[in-house]
Amino acid sequence: MDQRWRVPGYSEVEVLGAGGFGQVVLAKHEASGQLVAIKYLHSEFLSDPGILDGFRREAHLLHGVRSPHVARLHEFVERPEGAALVMEAVPGVSLRVLLNAEKLLAPESALAILKGSLLGLAAAHAVGVVHRDYKPGNVLVSQAGESKLVDFGLATLDGQAGLAAGSPSYMAPEQWAGLPGMPATDVYAATCVFFQCITGHKPFEADTSERLRALHQSAPVPLATVPEPLRALIARGMAKDPGHRPVTADAFVAELEATARAAYGPDWEERGWKRLAAPIAALTALTPLALLVTAGSAAAPAAVASAPAGAGIAAATIGKAVVGVLVTAVLAVGGFLVYQQFGDPPPPVLSVAIETTAGADTALPITYDLQYPRVTGHADPAVEERINAALRAPVDERLRSVREQLSDPDIAADVRGRGETVGVRTTAVVTLRTDRLVSVRFDHALDSDFLSHASWRFPEGVTVDLTTGRVLGPRDVFRDDVLTARGMATLTERLTAHSEHGFCRRVSVSGAGAPASIDTADTPAGGDHVPAADVVFTNSGVDFLVRYYDLGCDTASGQETITIPYAEITDLLRPELPAMLGRGAGVPPSSAPSTPPADDGAYSNARFGFTALVPEGYQRQPYSPPGGDGMEFTDPALGATMTVWGANNPGGRSTADVLAATAGDIRAEGGQVTVQRVEGELYTISGYRGDGRIFYERGFVGPGSTATLRWVYPRGNKDALDGPVSRTVKTFRAGDLSRPH
Numbered sequence: 001m002d003q004r005w006r007v008p009g010y011s012e013v014e015v016l017g018a019g020g021f022g023q024v025v026l027a028k029h030e031a032s033g034q035l036v037a038i039k040y041l042h043s044e045f046l047s048d049p050g051i052l053d054g055f056r057r058e059a060h061l062l063h064g065v066r067s068p069h070v071a072r073l074h075e076f077v078e079r080p081e082g083a084a085l086v087m088e089a090v091p092g093v094s095l096r097v098l099l100n101a102e103k104l105l106a107p108e109s110a111l112a113i114l115k116g117s118l119l120g121l122a123a124a125h126a127v128g129v130v131h132r133d134y135k136p137g138n139v140l141v142s143q144a145g146e147s148k149l150v151d152f153g154l155a156t157l158d159g160q161a162g163l164a165a166g167s168p169s170y171m172a173p174e175q176w177a178g179l180p181g182m183p184a185t186d187v188y189a190a191t192c193v194f195f196q197c198i199t200g201h202k203p204f205e206a207d208t209s210e211r212l213r214a215l216h217q218s219a220p221v222p223l224a225t226v227p228e229p230l231r232a233l234i235a236r237g238m239a240k241d242p243g244h245r246p247v248t249a250d251a252f253v254a255e256l257e258a259t260a261r262a263a264y265g266p267d268w269e270e271r272g273w274k275r276l277a278a279p280i281a282a283l284t285a286l287t288p289l290a291l292l293v294t295a296g297s298a299a300a301p302a303a304v305a306s307a308p309a310g311a312g313i314a315a316a317t318i319g320k321a322v323v324g325v326l327v328t329a330v331l332a333v334g335g336f337l338v339y340q341q342f343g344d345p346p347p348p349v350l351s352v353a354i355e356t357t358a359g360a361d362t363a364l365p366i367t368y369d370l371q372y373p374r375v376t377g378h379a380d381p382a383v384e385e386r387i388n389a390a391l392r393a394p395v396d397e398r399l400r401s402v403r404e405q406l407s408d409p410d411i412a413a414d415v416r417g418r419g420e421t422v423g424v425r426t427t428a429v430v431t432l433r434t435d436r437l438v439s440v441r442f443d444h445a446l447d448s449d450f451l452s453h454a455s456w457r458f459p460e461g462v463t464v465d466l467t468t469g470r471v472l473g474p475r476d477v478f479r480d481d482v483l484t485a486r487g488m489a490t491l492t493e494r495l496t497a498h499s500e501h502g503f504c505r506r507v508s509v510s511g512a513g514a515p516a517s518i519d520t521a522d523t524p525a526g527g528d529h530v531p532a533a534d535v536v537f538t539n540s541g542v543d544f545l546v547r548y549y550d551l552g553c554d555t556a557s558g559q560e561t562i563t564i565p566y567a568e569i570t571d572l573l574r575p576e577l578p579a580m581l582g583r584g585a586g587v588p589p590s591s592a593p594s595t596p597p598a599d600d601g602a603y604s605n606a607r608f609g610f611t612a613l614v615p616e617g618y619q620r621q622p623y624s625p626p627g628g629d630g631m632e633f634t635d636p637a638l639g640a641t642m643t644v645w646g647a648n649n650p651g652g653r654s655t656a657d658v659l660a661a662t663a664g665d666i667r668a669e670g671g672q673v674t675v676q677r678v679e680g681e682l683y684t685i686s687g688y689r690g691d692g693r694i695f696y697e698r699g700f701v702g703p704g705s706t707a708t709l710r711w712v713y714p715r716g717n718k719d720a721l722d723g724p725v726s727r728t729v730k731t732f733r734a735g736d737l738s739r740p741h
Contacts, residue, residue: 005082007038007075026089036074037089043082069120071140071150092142093283095193099136102279103200107227108272110197111260113139113147115269118190118256120149121249122351122376125183132175134189135167136196143280145273168209169202173217173240179674184242187252191237199225203238229263243677250353250376351377352438354428357395364406365421370395371428371680373440378466386469387438394442394460395426402446415450423447427680431461431733432537434582437472439463439537441545443681443737445703457703457738458559459545461536465580474530482572483529488519491531491572495544495562500606500741504553516551518544524552537581539731540602540611541565558739561609565602603631608646609735610700610707615724618642628706639693640713640721642728648705648740655701659683662697671695681737694718698729702737 006012010027013035022041029036075086095113099105105113117139124130140148172188195203203222204215221238223231233255239245246252260268353376358369373391378384402424406412415422425445432439439461446456463472470476474483481487495518496502506513520527534545541563548557570578603620604611607629614620618633623645630645653661655678662685663673670690677684686696694715699708709732711725735741 005043005079007077007082007084007086010036010038010086035089037087039085039087041083046080046083069116069146069148070123071148091144091284092140092146092148092280094137095139095141095147095197096136097283098141098276098279099197101283105197106272106275107198107230108260108264108268109275110194110272111256111264112145112269112272112276113141113197114190114194115253115256116147117149118249118253119376120147121183121186121190122253122353124149125186125248125250130183130186132185133167134186134193135170136193139193141276141280143277143284145277168212169204171216172242174242174675176213176216177674182242182675183248184245187237187245187249188239188242190249190252191234195221195226195234195238198227198230201225227263230259233259241677243679247679248353250351250374251355253376254353254355254374351375352430352433354430360421361403364403364412365415366399366402366406366424367421368399368424370399370424370426372426372442373428373430373438375438375466383467383469387464387466390462390464390469390471391438391440394462395428398426398442398444398460399424405451415448418450420448420450422451425680427682429733431543432539432581434580436467436580436582437463437465437537441536441543443702445681445738458547459534459561459736459738461534461543461545463535463537474535477535477574477577478531478572479574485519485521485529487572488517488521488529488531492518494564494568495546498564498604498606499546499560499562500609503551504548504557506552507554513552516548516553518546518551522552523550525550538563538611538733540604540613542569543733559736561736563604563609563611565604603633603644605629605631605644605646605735608705608707608741610644610646610733611735612642612644612709612732613728614642615728630708638713638717638720640711640717640724642709642711642724644707644709644732646705646707646735646741649701649703649737650740652703653701655681655683655699658699658701658706659685662699666690666695681734688715696725696729698732700734700737702734704739705735705737705741707732707734707737 007027009030011030013026013028016024016026016037022039024037024039027036027038028034071087074088075084077084077086117134121134134149138150140150142148167189170189170192172185174182175185175188192203204212204219206212206215217240221235223235226234236255237245237252246255264271352373354371355374356369356371358367360367372395375384375387375391378387402422406415406422423446425447427443427445429441429443430438431441440463442460442462444456444458444460448456463477464470465472465476478487482491492503503516503518506516517523518531518533519529520532521529523532531544532550533547536543536545544562544564545559546562547559549555566578566581602611603614614633615635618635620631620633623630623632623643625645625647627650628645628647630643633642633644634640659676659678662683663676666673666685666687666689672688673685674687675685681700681702682698683701684696684698686694689695689712692715693712695710695712697708697710699706709729711721711728713721713725
């Protein structure tokens with residue numbers, strides 16, 4: 001490293017460590033006296049665009065990750081004479097150092113360390129960042145009883161390919177294959193490290209990298225040396241197929257906690273950290289970081305005019321939490337890049353993950369596989385508990401309802417007489433998440449030949465206020481004057497204009513009945529003047545989940561999801577609601593998470609009910625697949641095509657069947673499939689077509705119809721298209737899949 005340059009405003013205390021690309025030093029911020037850790041890039045790499053870009057990427061990716069379980073960033077400095085990451089220093093040691101000294105950890109201690117670092121991964125996954133190099137050297141354990149994730153040098157955005165690199169002992173099968181990173185890739189690596197902590201050895205060891213690759217890709221997980229209560233957890237985390245692992249670190253944390261409580265009691269975490277206190281203190285005392293025990297851990301240094309600031313990742317010996325940014329500035333000063341962060345860190349950022357509960361009823365012929373969202377990281381535990389109870393209530397009620405029906409002796413006897421077991425399934429999709437609320441659509445399905453009535457399969461929606469944990473009902477959504485007979489008539493007119501065939505007519509013994517209305521007061525059951533449909537919010541509009549038979553029409557009228565764009569319904573909403581939706585005065589802010597930029601449009605298919613974002617300037621032409629309807633959008637300059645369509649599913653093919661057929665078509669034309677996975681009614685597949693172009697497809701499959709979005713574009717334009725592809729894929733929503741259209 002060039003010894004002539006140091007980050008202005010800091011004086012070096014001692015070297016903490018060095019590696020092939022840089023050196024980490026403990027330094028003192030001269031203005032405040034606070035200790036920090038600074039990671040310098042070796043000067044010879046300043047002229048290497050690839051390495052320098054990687055160093056910048058660390059800064060960029062960490063800048064968006066906010067969690068008390070990720071090493072906190074203070075500054076990123078880049079000048080012609082040097083580049084450096086300024087990080088918070090914490091009294092502690094890496095897990096690698098701890099394992100070298102202890103060899104083997106008690107299960108409770110290993111679980112406690114794993115939990116903290118998984119929460120760090122979860123925060124990264126929540127903003128689309130995959131770490132790709134989870135290993136003992138990148139997990140910090142502190143004297144305060146915390147574990148932190150550090151060093152994002154190999155991190156990539158979710159779904160994007162990065163360097164074909166990592167730590168071989170912990171690399172997932174898909175990482176060995178050079179496939180794009182995904183949260184499940186980090187889950188695999190974390191599980192490998194956990195395996196090492198509780199057994200004293202790595203799960204797979206070999207003399208050559210090729211042999212090690214073969215073991216990770218095809219050898220069974222060696223569970224014989226794993227304590228029996230932890231075997232299922234490790235088998236899940238190290239599944240060869242990423243689709244069989246927990247989809248995010250958040251989901252894995254939930255499984256870990258349930259396993260730990262069952263195996264080691266409710267106080268497992270406290271006991272785990274208590275056992276680690278003495279060895280961590282002894283090991284920390286041997287390092288320069290022992291100074292922090294008396295000096296105090298470093299808070300964010302005050303902004304200094306001569307000290308440019310930024311974003312980055314610490315080396316393995318440093319880290320505390322990146323817990324947020326109150327004010328962020330990006331400045332250009334004297335030809336070098338400056339990022340700055342000021343103020344005390346806010347509370348941890350709340351995250352939402354989809355979880356699954358599955359099993360079989362012990363008394364009734366029922367199996368169940370139910371998805372529901374779970375929130376973590378709320379500043380108020382009581383509110384978090386209320387939120388999660390509200391988000392889980394639809395699946396609990398669904399299972400209770402089916403159990404009640406099958407408790408009827410006659411129905412149960414008929415089901416058993418047919419040798420049938422009823423499969424209760426629910427898929428959950430977060431349709432909108434803002435700082436103020438989360439809106440979720442549940443699609444309830446039933447696998448049964450006997451219970452075939454359409455009313456057994458239906459969508460349901462719930463929206464929860466993240467501030468209070470309260471479910472938002474009609475009176476929280478619509479203005480008071482809308483919740484009247486006249487207001488409901490207006491809403492019915494607007495819904496009719498966006499429905500596929502208009503509202504049905506009510507059943508009448510004297511012939512065709514009156515047109516149905518969305519007004520609950522006008523339905524056979526009667527009630528208040530509120531919409532007789534569940535409402536969920538999305539990026540592009542308000543979805544009404546209409547079951548026509550609830551409105552007084554016959555069962556054959558079925559169900560429909562009707563979307564009203566915000567421009568056509570904001571005047572009916574309560575004045576405070578647009579702000580809760582992250583829309584201000586009705587226009588989505590470009591900085592809002594998962595909100596499309598203002599220059600993106602939307603395409604809604606009236607026949608199949610799906611909605612897709614359309615990048616600005618794309619040319620469109622109709623697309624008519626067999627039994628379906630859609631649109632093709634192209635950008636000739638980039639050679640990119642986005643096709644979205646719906647199609648009927650006359651054979652009732654499963655999601656796996658549709659995915660297999662799609663993969664077969666790609667291979668038949670000489671293409672290559674690199675990623676394919678199934679999540680309930682959703683499948684994802686990507687790779688290369690026979691002509692070398694990249695393809696990415698996401699589809700929803702239901703018993704009656706399908707909805708699909710596909711991108712095809714040249715490899716050379718990948719960087720320009722990563723943003724549009726990611727936005728359109730993540731916000732693509734299916735319509736009613738329960739019936740043909």
